[in-house]
Amino acid sequence: MDAEIISVGTEIVLGQIVNTNAAYLAKKLTQLDLPATYQTTVDDQPQRLERVINHALTRAQLVFVCGGLGPTADDITMPTVARTLGVDLQTDNQHWNWIQQTFKQRQIKMEPDNIRQAQYLKGGTPLKNPVGLALGCWDEINGKIVVVLPGPPAEFQAMVEESLIPKLKEHFQTGKQITSRTLNFLGRPESQLMSEIQEATQNETGISITSYVQPTAIQVRLTVRDLPKKEATTKINRVQKSILAFEKPYFFGVGDDLTLANVVVELLKEKNWKLTAAESLTGGMFQSTICSVPGASNIFDGGFVTYAASAKEELLGIPNGLIDRYGVVSSETAAAMAEGCRQKLNTKIGIGFTGVAGPDALENHPAGTVWVGLAIEGQPTKTVQLHLASYIGRQAIRTLSVQYGLQMIYRELKK
Amino acid sequence: MDAEIISVGTEIVLGQIVNTNAAYLAKKLTQLDLPATYQTTVDDQPQRLERVINHALTRAQLVFVCGGLGPTADDITMPTVARTLGVDLQTDNQHWNWIQQTFKQRQIKMEPDNIRQAQYLKGGTPLKNPVGLALGCWDEINGKIVVVLPGPPAEFQAMVEESLIPKLKEHFQTGKQITSRTLNFLGRPESQLMSEIQEATQNETGISITSYVQPTAIQVRLTVRDLPKKEATTKINRVQKSILAFEKPYFFGVGDDLTLANVVVELLKEKNWKLTAAESLTGGMFQSTICSVPGASNIFDGGFVTYAASAKEELLGIPNGLIDRYGVVSSETAAAMAEGCRQKLNTKIGIGFTGVAGPDALENHPAGTVWVGLAIEGQPTKTVQLHLASYIGRQAIRTLSVQYGLQMIYRELKK
Numbered sequence: 001m002d003a004e005i006i007s008v009g010t011e012i013v014l015g016q017i018v019n020t021n022a023a024y025l026a027k028k029l030t031q032l033d034l035p036a037t038y039q040t041t042v043d044d045q046p047q048r049l050e051r052v053i054n055h056a057l058t059r060a061q062l063v064f065v066c067g068g069l070g071p072t073a074d075d076i077t078m079p080t081v082a083r084t085l086g087v088d089l090q091t092d093n094q095h096w097n098w099i100q101q102t103f104k105q106r107q108i109k110m111e112p113d114n115i116r117q118a119q120y121l122k123g124g125t126p127l128k129n130p131v132g133l134a135l136g137c138w139d140e141i142n143g144k145i146v147v148v149l150p151g152p153p154a155e156f157q158a159m160v161e162e163s164l165i166p167k168l169k170e171h172f173q174t175g176k177q178i179t180s181r182t183l184n185f186l187g188r189p190e191s192q193l194m195s196e197i198q199e200a201t202q203n204e205t206g207i208s209i210t211s212y213v214q215p216t217a218i219q220v221r222l223t224v225r226d227l228p229k230k231e232a233t234t235k236i237n238r239v240q241k242s243i244l245a246f247e248k249p250y251f252f253g254v255g256d257d258l259t260l261a262n263v264v265v266e267l268l269k270e271k272n273w274k275l276t277a278a279e280s281l282t283g284g285m286f287q288s289t290i291c292s293v294p295g296a297s298n299i300f301d302g303g304f305v306t307y308a309a310s311a312k313e314e315l316l317g318i319p320n321g322l323i324d325r326y327g328v329v330s331s332e333t334a335a336a337m338a339e340g341c342r343q344k345l346n347t348k349i350g351i352g353f354t355g356v357a358g359p360d361a362l363e364n365h366p367a368g369t370v371w372v373g374l375a376i377e378g379q380p381t382k383t384v385q386l387h388l389a390s391y392i393g394r395q396a397i398r399t400l401s402v403q404y405g406l407q408m409i410y411r412e413l414k415k
Numbered sequence: 416m417d418a419e420i421i422s423v424g425t426e427i428v429l430g431q432i433v434n435t436n437a438a439y440l441a442k443k444l445t446q447l448d449l450p451a452t453y454q455t456t457v458d459d460q461p462q463r464l465e466r467v468i469n470h471a472l473t474r475a476q477l478v479f480v481c482g483g484l485g486p487t488a489d490d491i492t493m494p495t496v497a498r499t500l501g502v503d504l505q506t507d508n509q510h511w512n513w514i515q516q517t518f519k520q521r522q523i524k525m526e527p528d529n530i531r532q533a534q535y536l537k538g539g540t541p542l543k544n545p546v547g548l549a550l551g552c553w554d555e556i557n558g559k560i561v562v563v564l565p566g567p568p569a570e571f572q573a574m575v576e577e578s579l580i581p582k583l584k585e586h587f588q589t590g591k592q593i594t595s596r597t598l599n600f601l602g603r604p605e606s607q608l609m610s611e612i613q614e615a616t617q618n619e620t621g622i623s624i625t626s627y628v629q630p631t632a633i634q635v636r637l638t639v640r641d642l643p644k645k646e647a648t649t650k651i652n653r654v655q656k657s658i659l660a661f662e663k664p665y666f667f668g669v670g671d672d673l674t675l676a677n678v679v680v681e682l683l684k685e686k687n688w689k690l691t692a693a694e695s696l697t698g699g700m701f702q703s704t705i706c707s708v709p710g711a712s713n714i715f716d717g718g719f720v721t722y723a724a725s726a727k728e729e730l731l732g733i734p735n736g737l738i739d740r741y742g743v744v745s746s747e748t749a750a751a752m753a754e755g756c757r758q759k760l761n762t763k764i765g766i767g768f769t770g771v772a773g774p775d776a777l778e779n780h781p782a783g784t785v786w787v788g789l790a791i792e793g794q795p796t797k798t799v800q801l802h803l804a805s806y807i808g809r810q811a812i813r814t815l816s817v818q819y820g821l822q823m824i825y826r827e828l829k830k
Contacts, residue, residue, distance in 0.1 A: 007454075011627065011628070012438070012441070012454070013441055013450065013451055013452060013453070013454060014441060014442070014445045014450060014627065015437075015438045015439065015440070015441030015442025015443070015444070015445055016442070016627040016628070016629065016634075017438065018433060018434075018435050018438040019433075019434060019437070019438065019454075020433055022430075022434070022456070023427070023430045023432065023433040023434065024430065025430070026427070026428055026429060026430030027429070027430025027431070028430070029430070030429045030430055035428065035429060036428055037428060037457070037458060037463065038428070038455065038456065038457055038463075038467075039422075039427070039428060039434075039454075039455070039456035039457075040453065040454070040455050040456075041437070041453065041454035041455075042452070042453055042454075043452060048452065048453075051474075052453075055470070059466075131806045154806060154807055154808070154811075158806070212426065212429065212431040213426070213431070214431065219431075277720075279699070281706075282703070282706075283699075283702050283703045283705065283706025283707070283711070284694070284698075284699025284700065284701070284702035284703040284706065284718075284720060285699065285700075285703040285706075286699070287698050287699035287720045288697070288698045288699040288700040288703050288813075290698065291696075291697075291698025291699065291700075291720075291722065291772075291813075292698070292809065292810060292813075294773075294774055294775075294809065296698070296722070297722055297723065300722055300723075301721075301722055301723035301725055301726040302719065302720045302721040302722045302723060302726030302727075302730060303699075303719075303720045304717065304718075304719060304720070304730075305692075305699065305702045305706075305717045305718045305719070305720070306716075306717040307706065307711070307712055307715050307716055307717045308712065308715075308716035308717060310716055311716040311717030311760065312717075314760075315717060315759075344730075345726065345729075357706075358709075359709055360709075391546040391569055391573070392569055393569065394707065394709065395707060396569075398703075398706075398707075
């Protein structure tokens, strides 16, 4: 079962935007055990798109054509797919009426071309668009399946989730059952983790164990095919148990979209602990990451960005002279920042980040030198120094510092 | 002149990572007037990669193969390209010695396969890797050009900048001259901006004017071909002048990678003004964006993340009762946050963000309701309410709020 994702858009081939839709759909297809072997991107040019679709049909049974469903002249996808497959377009009158009403309500002028957003491949099935105007389409023709999806990521993701995935499950998994679970690990090299997992599970059969390296975790997916849900789950539970017998210290949770920030927020909720931070080189990125988790308000009231030494002293009450004596990039300053913010907001945990994001060195420390301080009420304050490669650049140095801080907190919460 | 970018990587086709390299290279090629018409992604599978390369050679004169130059078994790119083109591999002994020394210095165990990172296509030209081990390669064969590049973004970008682009300029632009300039605009719909620009420049010939919509700006690129640098620049200056005669209020600077945060930081430096912030729903993202600009320390000492009402009152000195009276999501609270942080750090400018990131409503305001307050010393405080669509999601609501705040500050700085 080969699948191909075709992305249509001049703005992609010109490099104006990064193609996140292909990655999003590819991940969902992988989870459905329908991996897309090929991805192709082409500009808004009918002849080229037609050639790309025809080529895809020579090597894939399942072809997704993504983007170019808008109402303007350069949105050529639906008519081009129709011509390529030799079918006509038909209008979904109910949807067309809804579009017209929507424009009336919003008091927006209607363009005649807007009717194209209510058109799909004759003989195919329209796919609903939960957050936008344009219909998608699912068509089965000459033993192949062609799916047309919109380009704007919010519309694309909503249609994939609510219209496409149920259709794919229904079509490909009738009678067939796929059960899978993703385990998340950190603080272990992938090669080492996987060789230990292979050893721990060598007597298991009928289960596939694959690993994916994410920026902030190693994901291990357990997949069982062609077994009833109940038996498959029993098998997955058993395999998870034998894996965690060795790897528990590195395991931080189950789920495809689990992030360490989510886990830390959940653990803090359980313990009913609150967290604050004082950020220098990360400049608010740590707190922003915590606030990216819905419900963060249960465990986070606020905190400080203390970029200049003066702000560290004024806002955190760091004793005058301490920074002069030890330097901004020092264990002592990181510890004082962690303790200072914790006391100011009277939280259980305070974390401090100080270091050199670059490009220039600071106090003779090269870019990538970072100190993280962690203060927990009733415990001695810890500090850790990171030596990140300066060439990864300012943003990566800041991002990795934030991720390391989350790991330090996670380990304390699991103690 | 058709170009094709082939990205090699199982982690891309499985959707584990987003393919940023293709966008990066595509943008650089567009700037060199060598747009890549096609992008293809395939997994680490030699037969499939060979077919993809052969197909690319049927429709492109310039083929880039990106990724898979590591030392492990699944890094199959260089030998596969060699087999496909029917050439041998040769070892760059000088580079191979350097690799061996590097491993010795770092005291890392050497794998026999590491020699592959010093190999390139026989008869081709090795491309230096400024930040990593693997060589790239440029080869001209049967009138086509095939370029092999590494996968890790830091290595990829460094090799493109320092090794590939000079080679492309040398090869394609001998005798030929391309001069271009990118103007950045905001606060104007692309269609309107471009129709006005066409009107303003209708008498100009021999200059191409194209627009690209970025998340935070509309970029307009002026390109002149086949004229000596001096005349081309004169023409571009003249065209820019006639464009800005109409569009100056929406213009914020020249440059491909210019961001509004960069411009705001530069303008603050010029005025010698300092900035601080109090962030609720954005949770530190505004300050983190400011700190993403090298040299931000000249204009930013620090600021506050005040997520809970209590933190707004304690850290910013907002009078008790004000938030109760008007609500967290209110013009009054946004103004008090902006004024509070400004006074606490005694800066020229203070900005406050409060609102509903979602998914849940707050105080009966739907997700996407945001108030931004802007306090400037000696001026009345301004507040603006944003009504963002809730379906764009928590992260986009926070990001757009930050961008809108930057626009408010920019407009004040330009007054």
